[in-house]
Amino acid sequence: xxxxxxLLYPAVTAIILLLQAVQKSHRQMxxxxxxxSAATLIITILLMAMPDAWNGxxxxxxxxDHLNLILMLVTGVIFTCASIxxxxxxxxxxxxxxxxxxxxxxxxxxxxxxxFVTTMAFYAPNVAQFWIFAELTTVFSALLVSILAxxxxxxxxxxxxxxxxxxMLFSFIxxxxxxxxxxxxxxxxxxxxxxxxxxxxxxxxxMLMIACTFFFIGFAAKSGVVPLHTWLPEAHAKAPSAVSAVxxxxxxxxxxxxxARIAGIVHQTSIAPRISLLLIIFGMLTxxxxxxxxxxxxxxxxxxxxxxxxxxxxxxxxxxxxxxVAFFWxxxxxxGHSVVKAGLFFSAGILHRQYKSHTPGTEDQIGDLFRxxxxxxxxxxxxxxAIIGTPIFPxxxxxxxxxxxxxxxxxxxPLLALLLFALAGAAIFRFILDIMGKTCAEGEVPLQYIVPIxxxxxxxxxxxxxxxxxxxxxxGEEAFLSAAVHDIxxxxxx
Amino acid sequence: xxxxxxxxxxxxICLILVLISAACLLTTRNLSSLVRTYALQSLILVAIAILIxxxxxxxxxxxxxxxTLVSKVIGIPWFIRIIQQRIxxxxxxxxxxxxxxxxxxxxxxxxxxxxxxxxxVLKDLFTENSLFFMGSVIGVSLMMMGLIAIFTRQxxxxxxxxxxxxxxxxxxxxxxxxxxxFITEFVIMVDLIILVLLTTILTVGMDSSIDAYTNRLxxxxxxxxxxxxx
Numbered sequence: 153x154x155x156x157x158x159l160l161y162p163a164v165t166a167i168i169l170l171l172q173a174v175q176k177s178h179r180q181m182x183x184x185x186x187x188x189s190a191a192t193l194i195i196t197i198l199l200m201a202m203p204d205a206w207n208g209x210x211x212x213x214x215x216x217d218h219l220n221l222i223l224m225l226v227t228g229v230i231f232t233c234a235s236i237x238x239x240x241x242x243x244x245x246x247x248x249x250x251x252x253x254x255x256x257x258x259x260x261x262x263x264x265x266x267x268f269v270t271t272m273a274f275y276a277p278n279v280a281q282f283w284i285f286a287e288l289t290t291v292f293s294a295l296l297v298s299i300l301a302x303x304x305x306x307x308x309x310x311x312x313x314x315x316x317x318x319x320m321l322f323s324f325i326x327x328x329x330x331x332x333x334x335x336x337x338x339x340x341x342x343x344x345x346x347x348x349x350x351x352x353x354x355x356x357x358x359m360l361m362i363a364c365t366f367f368f369i370g371f372a373a374k375s376g377v378v379p380l381h382t383w384l385p386e387a388h389a390k391a392p393s394a395v396s397a398v399x400x401x402x403x404x405x406x407x408x409x410x411x412a413r414i415a416g417i418v419h420q421t422s423i424a425p426r427i428s429l430l431l432i433i434f435g436m437l438t439x440x441x442x443x444x445x446x447x448x449x450x451x452x453x454x455x456x457x458x459x460x461x462x463x464x465x466x467x468x469x470x471x472x473x474x475x476x477v478a479f480f481w482x483x484x485x486x487x488g489h490s491v492v493k494a495g496l497f498f499s500a501g502i503l504h505r506q507y508k509s510h511t512p513g514t515e516d517q518i519g520d521l522f523r524x525x526x527x528x529x530x531x532x533x534x535x536x537x538a539i540i541g542t543p544i545f546p547x548x549x550x551x552x553x554x555x556x557x558x559x560x561x562x563x564x565x566p567l568l569a570l571l572l573f574a575l576a577g578a579a580i581f582r583f584i585l586d587i588m589g590k591t592c593a594e595g596e597v598p599l600q601y602i603v604p605i606x607x608x609x610x611x612x613x614x615x616x617x618x619x620x621x622x623x624x625x626x627x628g629e630e631a632f633l634s635a636a637v638h639d640i641x642x643x644x645x646x
Numbered sequence: 647x648x649x650x651x652x653x654x655x656x657x658x659i660c661l662i663l664v665l666i667s668a669a670c671l672l673t674t675r676n677l678s679s680l681v682r683t684y685a686l687q688s689l690i691l692v693a694i695a696i697l698i699x700x701x702x703x704x705x706x707x708x709x710x711x712x713x714t715l716v717s718k719v720i721g722i723p724w725f726i727r728i729i730q731q732r733i734x735x736x737x738x739x740x741x742x743x744x745x746x747x748x749x750x751x752x753x754x755x756x757x758x759x760x761x762x763x764x765x766x767v768l769k770d771l772f773t774e775n776s777l778f779f780m781g782s783v784i785g786v787s788l789m790m791m792g793l794i795a796i797f798t799r800q801x802x803x804x805x806x807x808x809x810x811x812x813x814x815x816x817x818x819x820x821x822x823x824x825x826x827x828f829i830t831e832f833v834i835m836v837d838l839i840i841l842v843l844l845t846t847i848l849t850v851g852m853d854s855s856i857d858a859y860t861n862r863l864x865x866x867x868x869x870x871x872x873x874x875x876x
Contacts, residue, residue: 280830284837291841298848306851310802313845314809318796321789321812324834325819332824341824362767 164191165268172260178253181260182242185235188264192271193228196221200632215277215345218636219412222483223274223405226490229617230401231267233610237498238263238394240604244505245392250300259299266292266398273406278343279327282413283320286374286406290316293403297391308386315383316373323370323410329363345413349641352420361423367414368430375407376461377468378438385445388457393501396453400460401494405486408467412482415471416641424474431472432561436568438465443572446579452500452518452532455583456493459539462576463489469569470554473561479637481553488546488621489539495614496535498607502528506601519592524600531611533584538618540577546621653697654777660694661784664818665757668791671811672753673746675737677730677803681723684807687814688718694781695821706828707821714817717835722810722842729846730803740800749794756794757787778822785819788812802849806842813838 168188175181199206199221206216242259245251251259269292273285290313298309327343333355334348335341342348352360373380388396411431418427442462449455463485470482506525507518521529538545541552551573555566592598667687674680692711699707744752761783768779792812796805820826 280826281833284830284833287837288840291837291844294848295844298851301851303851306848310805310845310848310852313841313848314796314805317841318793318809318812321816324816325786325789328816328820328823328826331826335824343827343830356770358767 161192161195161271162268164188165264168264169261169268172257172264175257178243178246178256179239181256182235182239185238185260185263186232189228189231189235189267192224192267193232196224196228200225213277213281214275216275217639218632219409219483219639220274222487222632222636223409224271226405226487227267227270227274227402229614230398230490230494231270233494233498233614234394234398234401235263237397237501237607237610240606241392241394241501241505243604244601245300248505248508251392252301255299255301259296262292262295262299263395263398266296266403270402270406274409277345279330279345279348280343282345282410283324283327283370286371286410287317287320289403289406290320290374293391293395293399294387296395297387297399299395300390300392305390308383308390312383312387315380319373319380320370323367326363326366326368326370329359329366333359333363345417349417349420352417355421357421357423360418360421361426364414364418364423364427365430368411368427371407371410371414372434372468373407375404375411375464375468376438377407377434377464378441378461381438381441381461384461385454385457388460388497389451389453393453393497393504396457396501397494397497400457400497401490404460404464405490408464408471408486411468412471412479412640415474419474419641428472428474431468432565433472435465435467435469435472436565438462438468439569439572440465443575443579446576447582449579449583452503452583452587453497455580456496456500459496459576459580460489460493462572463493463539466551466554466569469558469565473554473558474642475557475560476634476637476642478554478557479640479642480633481550481557483633483636485547485550485554488550488618491614491618491621492535492538492545492547495611495618496532496539498611498614499528499532499535502601502603502607502611503532505603507598518587519590520597521587521590524598525603527603527608527611529588531615534615536580536584538615538622540580541573544622545618548622650701653701657694657697657777658780660690660697661781663690664694664784664788664814668788668811669750669753671807672749672791672795672798677736677738677801678727680738680804680807681726681730684810684814685719685723687811688714688723691814691817691821692719694818698821704825706825709828710821710831713832713835717839718810718814722839725842726803726806726846729850733803733850735801735803738799738801738804741798742800744794744798746798749798753787753791753794756790757783760786760790781822782819785815785817785822787815788818789815791815802852803846806845806849809845810838810842 165188168184172181172184175184199216242251246253266289269285269288273282273289276282276285294309294313297312298306330348331341331343334351337351337355376384388399391399415427415431418424439462442458442465446455446458449458467482467485470478470485503518503525538547541547555569558565558569664687667683667690670683671680674683692715695707695711695714699711764779764783768782789812792808792815795808795811799805799808
């Protein structure tokens with residue numbers, strides 16, 4: 153089965169890319185995008201249903217375990233929803249003249265390539281391969297951010313590339329150190345995740361500390377950790393909404409995945425407490441900066457982007473705590489966050505189409521919200537309720553679990569975190585109340601934007617999925633998540 | 647065959663030349679000299695890879711020298727030169743945060759800092775060979791100097807050259823510290839080329855007037871003239 157994926161998946165991608173490259177019709181290009189994402193999702197579900205086929209299997213190009221399958225499932229769901237959403241959304245952008253028809257092919261090729269490199273990053277069996285694909289996710293997502301070819305977008309895209317790629321060079325220094333460390337132990341050297349995990353306990357702890365710190369710098373930038381977060385609000389806010397959803401729901405996970413893997417490796421060694429402290433400090437710092445920044449945001453997409461930074465900080469905090477329970481809820485939080493955040497960006501995308509606030513330099517001029525866009529308004533409010541961690545939504549469970557676990561380290565951590573969550577909630581609801589109360593001036597009421605069904609379906613699906621995740625644990629879900637924690641290298645019961 | 651003593655002297659000379667080229671990248675204002683300096687710096691790296699290959703009798707390093715020569719000495723500088731001609735800007739006069747003099751001072755401090763840190767961390771690794779220690783210190787220092795170039799320069803195209811110089815630093819560090827599998831080096835080069843293509847194309851948008859942007863992209867034949875049917 154692993155062999156099948158190793159051969160089938162790149163073959164499917166190659167065929168889709170080839171067809172997209174020769175296809176002239178917009179509708180067919182977007183359909184191919186949906187097929188590609190759905191194929192990825194189906195392959196992932198098949199793999200999850202047949203654990204015996206891949207358990208312990210390791211090919212030179214693919215490593216499949218519980219952790220990367222969970223993240224691939226999330227990635228598959230987000231990309232499939234985003235590509236369905238794009239059918240209606242991109243059409244709207246083209247009709248409004250915001251996206252040139254000539255850019256369509258670049259957009260769809262970029263979208264498929266982004267899905268491909270994200271998949272390859274998760275399935276990468278060694279650190280160098282993971283680094284390269286993670287770097288390529290930056291390149292292709294920057295291409296998608298700049299697709300509107302407006303100066304603001306190009307600026308955001310270049311900022312994204314410069315911040316992430318320069319930081320990723322630091323993490324490559326970390327990779328070189330890791331290789332040398334393993335070479336000293338084994339004689340031949342290896343960068344395989346499994347080998348590093350096995351050899352780490354007997355490695356020189358000073359050099360491992362340096363290697364991990366360098367590695368952390370790059371992936372912290374990739375996941376928007378303060379102080380390397382400056383690219384994120386720009387890129388996520390300026391990108392077309394289908395792309396913003398993918399960036400927040402799937403691409404940010406690549407950075408956290410790298411940090412979680414390396415934290416698992418460090419967990420085997422004596423330097424674990426020092427790295428944990430580093431992660432907790434940066435986690436709290438990231439949450440604080442993000443929550444305070446959320447208070448003064450007036451643009452809807454920038455607000456959601458800062459909320460992503462806040463959640464990344466929280467994930468970092470959970471990684472820093474480092475207990476099996478914390479890791480369990482961290483993975484669960486990643487799933488919940490991706491689903492809810494993508495839904496929020498999709499709703500924001502509908503509001504953007506209505507109020508044309510894609511126009512650079514202007515703030516969102518939202519008015520008569522419930523009269524013009526009742527669907528998007530309700531979806532945005534439900535999404536906001538979900539993202540701040542209200543019961544029946546998945547983020548409530550994960551926040552509760554992680555905060556309980558952090559209380560065992562120090563009571564100040566959950567206290568401060570709760571305060572920050574309250575700030576984030578206040579920021580989001582101040583924004584909602586603000587836009588709910590506005591009415592358009594007489595004669596300036598915009599024409600109602602008819603939301604295509606393609607744009608509504610993914611929003612409804614994601615919100616329903618988040619409620620489902622929050623109230624039900626499907627049979628085997630808990631065991632699968634526990635196995636993923638074990639795959640990272642965190643031993644002990646949950 | 648060259649004597650080993652001679653090779654190590656040549657390597658030391660090359661390392662000094664790398665530092666000089668990094669200093670030039672921080673201070674040069676003329677865009678075409680910047681690209682020339684970068685190509686020269688990459689050429690020195692090629693020489694270093696060949697020399698280490700000779701010392702260690704390692705053919706992989708010669709292959710790395712080969713792909714570096716093709717991509718970084720010839721390919722990338724050629725592409726950047728074309729972009730420079732399109733944006734029609736000859737000089738990068740504006741500096742933010744630090745003027746060239748200050749940038750050089752900060753670089754010197756950083757080199758010293760890297761030396762101090764590495765003499766504590768990497769002492770065990772290079773007890774018998776000080777040359778390799780020096781190489782790794784200069785590798786990371788070159789990376790830091792590239793970072794300063796990115797921070798202090800304002801034009802996106804100059805930032806690209808700063809990034810490329812940082813990448814040269816990583817390659818230099820890798821050459822002296824350990825020998826990564828060739829496939830890794832190769833794929834990184836491919837990744838670098840895609841990154842440079844994208845950033846330099848975007849640079850046309852940033853460093854020139856936006857009205858001309860679409861036309862300029864058309865000049866590169868990046869977009870086909872045919873209309874895509876809805």
